[in-house]
Every structure is written in C-alpha cells, then in structure tokens.
Amino acid sequence: MGAEGTAPAAASKKQVAGVCLGNAIEFYDFVTYAYFAAQIGRTFFPTDTPGLSLLASLATFGVGFLTRPLGAILLGRFADRVGRKPAMLVSFGLMGFASLALPLIPSYAAIGVAAPVMVVLCRLIQGFAVGGEVGAATAFLMEAAPANRRGLYTSLQAMSADLSALTAGTIGLLLSTLMSDAMLDAWGWRIALLLGAAIIPIGLVLRRTLVETLHPEAAAEPVEIAVSYRRIAIAGVCLVAAATTTNYLLKYMTTYASATLGMTTQFAFGATVVVGLCGAICAPLAGSLSDRIGRKPVMLVPWIALALAVFPCFELLEQQRTATALYAACAILAICSTFASSVFFVVIAESLPQRVRSGALGLIYALAVSVFGGSAQFTVAWLTQLTGSPMTPAWYMIGGVVVGLIAMYSIPETAPVKRAARLPHGKEPVA
Known part of the structure; x- marks a missing residue:
C-alpha cells in the first residue's frame, strides 16, 4: 500500500471502457488460438501420427508464454517510469501487428517449414505484448478508481x-455450425482471428484518450507496507498460478470435449460460451462484493467450493459425455473459479507501491502464467494421451486449487473498508 500523496486522475467511463476493450481484444486473439488449436495444428503441423499435430500446436501456444516475463520487465518498467498510457499503447500496437499477421x-502445404516458423514468431510477439499489458492496465484501473x-x-x-x-x-460455435470440419481447417479459424484484428483501430483510438494515472512525485515518496516484497511476490505468484491453472484448463475444455470425450465440434465450442458468460457475469459481482465485505472472504469461499466441485464435475463428464453434462460442469467450475480469481489482482496491486506497481505486478503475472499457463494445456493433453484417463485434467486442476488456498491464507487483507475498521476513529487508510 504505497503512500500516494496525490489523488488519482479521474478517468471517464469511456476511458475505462477503452482500457477494457483493449484488454479484451488482446485476450481475444490469444485465447482464439487455444480454441482453434486442433485446426491450427493440422494447418501448420501436419502429421500422420494421431494427436501429434495437436501437441505441436499446443506447444506453439505455450511458446507465446516464454516472452511474457520479458514484456513484463521492459514494458512494466516503462509504465512505472514514463506512464501507464504509453505502455498500453505500445503493447496494444504489438499485439495488433501479430494478431493481424498470424491468420x-x-x-505448411503452401510454403513448408517457413509457415510454423512465422507462427512461432507471431506467438512470441503476442506473449511479449500481453506480458506488458497486464501490469499497466491493472495499475491504471486501480489508480483511476475511487478507493x-x-x-x-x-x-x-x-x-x-x-x-x-x-x-x-460464440464465433467458434457459429463457424462450426455453418462450416464443415474441412472448411474450419482450411480457413474458418482464420476468419475468427481476423474478426478480432478488425477492431484494433477502435482500441487504439480509445487508448489515445486516456488520462495518466502515474504521479512521479507521489511514487517517489516512502513506502508504507505491512509485509515484505518477498512475501507479496511469493503469494502473488501462487495466486496467479492457481488462477492460471484453472482458467486455462477451462479454456481447454473445447479441445478436451472434442479430442478426449469424442464430442462434436459444435458442442465443444458451446463449452467456451458457457465459460465466458459465467466469467463475464461473475467478475464484476466479485469485485463489487470485495469492496463491501473485504477481499479474502470473496476469494476463499468460492475457491473452497471449487475444490469440492472439481472431481464430481469431471466424473459427470466421463460418465455421461453429453452436451448437458459438459455445460453444467463448465458453468459450476467457471463460476467458482472466476468469483475468486477476479479479486486476486486488486489484492496484489493494493499491496504494492505505485512506483513499482506496474512492473512488479506484470512480472508476478508473467512468471506464474509462463510456467503454469504455458504448459497447462500441453501437459494435460500429453498426460491424457499417456494415461488414457479422462480424469487427468481434474488432478491437474486440484493441484492448482490447493496452491491457491495456501496463498490466500498468507496474503493480507487490503480492502479499504477492512483497513478503515482497524484504524483509530477519525483516521483514513493510506491509499
């Protein structure tokens, strides 16, 4: 909780929407690759060995995580020294270039080995951009908000x-409904990626209107913090690692449903719609509730519920393998996971002073996601092939849940409403 002697810049709803839209576009391009991993694998990594092209595609998806720490360090420090706005413009521009180039x-059939090489380069640029985006965008949103x-x-x-x-x-579901599998392999996935790239100019225009929330004079003031950086860093990495494990396995449900459970592509894409809808509804509800009752209760209760729900949900899927079972399991897991993990970033951000907030938060995020997020889908797919057990994702997910529970107990409560209750009457909590 850095002492920031200046009030945060007032951000309009349009500017906050600009940050969120930019973040949405960046993550749209990133997750669309995951949703179409099977089709992209057959396009750029053709092979006669069953499952090998999917593993190669997922490995390339993981390559994008290698440059996230570098993006977090370089663009994060840039955001802490120069400003949140220019850092977000740079990250968005890089993501836009890579997202337009990839589709x-x-x-491979047309240009040979040059095709997968260019795909890897695009993924590296995307990873660098996202690594720099998260810290700057989160710092901006926290600093622009009323306490x-x-x-x-x-x-x-x-x-x-x-x-x-x-x-x-939704786009994947529509395309899979309107197109044959051969059409999806040939150019359907390209349409999905190009649709995201088409609105990049709108995001750039909105971001150019942002106010600057970084105040160098305030960032140079002494830091008042109750716990050490080391404790915050360790707990933060564990929190983000736990969230990453569950989130990326939920995003993997499309591939899992089709490749492991043998469901149709149309039903499989329906799982992503359910996960996205539950997350979009639960995230702001969780954030608002944490402002009223504190961060830790909003994290702990749904996360414990997630721990109890993982194995029953996957057992239901293994036994029934129907669309109803798939959507029900995805909804339960997504609600529990999103409700808790939506609060993680504000806890970490509130525990860091402004002068290092963007860079430190970005690096915490990037390290956790690079190690756990980049490997999650590939590891689960490989272990599922190795063991032949559809329950493999459940064991992997429960490991992340346990790590998250330990981190939640160790990190301090940072909500102003809770901190104010611990202060003597008449005193205000430090921002």
Whole structure:
C-alpha cells in the first residue's frame, strides 16, 4: 500500500471502457488460438501420427508464454517510469501487428517449414505484448478508481478477458455450425482471428484518450507496507498460478470435449460460451462484493467450493459425455473459479507501491502464467494421451486449487473498508 500523496486522475467511463476493450481484444486473439488449436495444428503441423499435430500446436501456444516475463520487465518498467498510457499503447500496437499477421500466414502445404516458423514468431510477439499489458492496465484501473470501488474497477479487466473468451467461443460455435470440419481447417479459424484484428483501430483510438494515472512525485515518496516484497511476490505468484491453472484448463475444455470425450465440434465450442458468460457475469459481482465485505472472504469461499466441485464435475463428464453434462460442469467450475480469481489482482496491486506497481505486478503475472499457463494445456493433453484417463485434467486442476488456498491464507487483507475498521476513529487508510 504505497503512500500516494496525490489523488488519482479521474478517468471517464469511456476511458475505462477503452482500457477494457483493449484488454479484451488482446485476450481475444490469444485465447482464439487455444480454441482453434486442433485446426491450427493440422494447418501448420501436419502429421500422420494421431494427436501429434495437436501437441505441436499446443506447444506453439505455450511458446507465446516464454516472452511474457520479458514484456513484463521492459514494458512494466516503462509504465512505472514514463506512464501507464504509453505502455498500453505500445503493447496494444504489438499485439495488433501479430494478431493481424498470424491468420494471413500460408499453410505448411503452401510454403513448408517457413509457415510454423512465422507462427512461432507471431506467438512470441503476442506473449511479449500481453506480458506488458497486464501490469499497466491493472495499475491504471486501480489508480483511476475511487478507493471504495477498486475491486470493481480492477475486476473489469477480468471481465473483459472473459467477454473475449465468450466472443471467441460464440464465433467458434457459429463457424462450426455453418462450416464443415474441412472448411474450419482450411480457413474458418482464420476468419475468427481476423474478426478480432478488425477492431484494433477502435482500441487504439480509445487508448489515445486516456488520462495518466502515474504521479512521479507521489511514487517517489516512502513506502508504507505491512509485509515484505518477498512475501507479496511469493503469494502473488501462487495466486496467479492457481488462477492460471484453472482458467486455462477451462479454456481447454473445447479441445478436451472434442479430442478426449469424442464430442462434436459444435458442442465443444458451446463449452467456451458457457465459460465466458459465467466469467463475464461473475467478475464484476466479485469485485463489487470485495469492496463491501473485504477481499479474502470473496476469494476463499468460492475457491473452497471449487475444490469440492472439481472431481464430481469431471466424473459427470466421463460418465455421461453429453452436451448437458459438459455445460453444467463448465458453468459450476467457471463460476467458482472466476468469483475468486477476479479479486486476486486488486489484492496484489493494493499491496504494492505505485512506483513499482506496474512492473512488479506484470512480472508476478508473467512468471506464474509462463510456467503454469504455458504448459497447462500441453501437459494435460500429453498426460491424457499417456494415461488414457479422462480424469487427468481434474488432478491437474486440484493441484492448482490447493496452491491457491495456501496463498490466500498468507496474503493480507487490503480492502479499504477492512483497513478503515482497524484504524483509530477519525483516521483514513493510506491509499
């Protein structure tokens, strides 16, 4: 909780929407790759060995996480020294370039090995951009919010990411309904990616209107913080790692439903719609509730519910393998996961001073996501093939849940409403 002697810049609803739209576009392009991993694998990594092209595609998806820490360090420090606005413009521009280039790359059949090489380069640029985006955008939303609404404002970032997942899933569902599997492999997935790239100019225009929330004179003031950076960093990495494990496995449900459960592509894409819709609704509700009753209760209760729901949900899927079972399991897991994880970022951001907030938060996020998010889908797909057990994702997810519970107990309560209750009468909590 850095002492920031200046009031945050007032951000209009249009400017907050601009940050959220930019974040949504960036994550739309990133998650769309995951949703169409099977089709992209057959386009750029053709093979006669069953499952190998999917593993190659998921490995390339994981490559995008390698450059996230670099983006967090370089763009995060840029945001802490120069400003949140220029950092977000740079990250958005890089994402726009890579997102437009990837669906225009010819197939392996057309240009040979140059095709997968260019795909990898685009994924590296995307990872760098997202790594720099998260810290700057989260810092902006927290700093632009009234003290008693930080949870709500910061949760809008999670909501925008979930809306992007919902949009990508809806587009995937429509395309899979209107197209044959051969058409999806040939060019259907390209349409999905190009639709996201088409609105990039709107995001750039909106971001150019942002106010600047970084105040160098305030950031240079002494830091008043009750816990050490080391404790915050460790707990933060664990929190984000736990959220990443559950979130990326939920995004993997499309591939899991089709490749492991043998469901149709249309039904499989319906799972992404359910996950995105639940996340988009629950994120702002969780953020707003955490402003009223505190961060820790909103994190702990649904996360414990998630721990209890993981195995029953996957057992239901294994036994029934129907669309109803798939959507019900996805809804339960997404509601529990999103309600808790939407509060993680505001807790970490409130625990850091302004002068290092963007860079530190971005690096915490990038390290956790690079290690756990980048490997989650590939590892689960590989372990499922190795063991032949459809319950593999459940075991992987429960490991992340346990790590998250430990981190939640160790991190301090940061909600202003809770901190104010602990102060002597008449004193205000430090921002």
